[in-house]
Amino acid sequence: MTVHDKRPRPGDPDLTEAILQAHRPVLARMRRVLEALQPQGVQRLRRLEDGDELDLNAAIGAAVDLRLGRQPDPRVMMRQRQVTRDVAVLLLLDLSASTNDPAGPGGTRLLDLTREATVLLAEAVHRVGDPFALHGFCSDGRHNVFYQRFKDFAEVWGPGPKARLAGMEGQLSTRMGAAIRHAGWHLGQQRAARKLLLVLTDGAPADIDERAPAHLRHDARAAVAAVTRQGVQPFCLSLDPEADAYVAQIFGPRGYQILDRVERLPERLPRLYAGLAR
Template identity: 45%
Template structure:
């Protein structure tokens, strides 16, 4: 390899190009540079069935976001979730904290598929538990979702949103910042009630959100 570590931007571009069937740039290494600690961010992807149309964009956004965070000197994890009732919340660590954002992580991310339901509160609580153990100056969970919580054993359409809202309050008491990227413009208003003013962003604004 021509360099000491992965060039994250080149690696991301190569992965996306490969998935699109385009030519791949072979130079994905660079010389190590000193960076500063900007805290810990957990990118949490909603992979429930309703995200099928937007999941490809969410995967790419998570990949570029993780590269941006680590390039700035922060640490980043990428996790995903879906559910099939309160006793079957499927939570996956695509990239763990401290793990290199390399080809293996990228392959796991790019092969995520939409399935099952969306139990937001349970996933947010588990993400909070994991990131609360980090020691950076900032501990943040950034959820990427279409904002349509649903599960097979819940019949009240407002219950899951209220449960997620309570999970956000609990995270704040633990010193964890909760933010959200809405993958569906129509869902921004209910998501703002969950996360609070200024905490719900569009996909286009995600990069700026991560560098603040």
């Protein structure tokens, strides 16, 4: 199996900015959710036996117990801890030819909804401050798995990634297992305590050189198991209304959601990230 890792061709970055402008109400509605995910500064851990300073309330309680002849609680110290988030997120997009099909109001393509959702997710994660990457994949047989990196972890969310998302295209097939393994490798380079892999797809694994659907589903399931052993948490958001027949076999009974109303994808994807990365 051969994975071709490359940068996609850029498009017009004004398209990405137009998406952000059009969906300002969505981001405004999510403001409280995003603020809850941001680090909250210093947290005080109270009632410790060993700490950096005296926990005054606990010390007073212990003194009262001594005066009354009772055994005092020895946990009279406290320590301050800096609260920081330690989550890295990689969004893996299925960019097969079926994403060119109409899916939303007015004949909006699934590809366009995917781009909108990706831009909003990127903006949400950027506001929270988590390191994130935006990658996609399609395939043309086992030796032509095309892996596209729209934004890497080390990149700033700016003109470069936005232009690449504007040039996003849907083509070819969906050899999912190889893409999940490669995404797991990219996540494995991060030092975060939690490594979240979000897979967005509109169908089951498929490719031109494989006639047995069960084989590619088994390969995708093996890839999910492999990256899980490496400390990655995979989760799938499926846009296929028939996904119940196979998605649990690949991602496990708690490792997926099926979105019934595809037109809600741009708002649903950032909210899914907020729930998983809490």
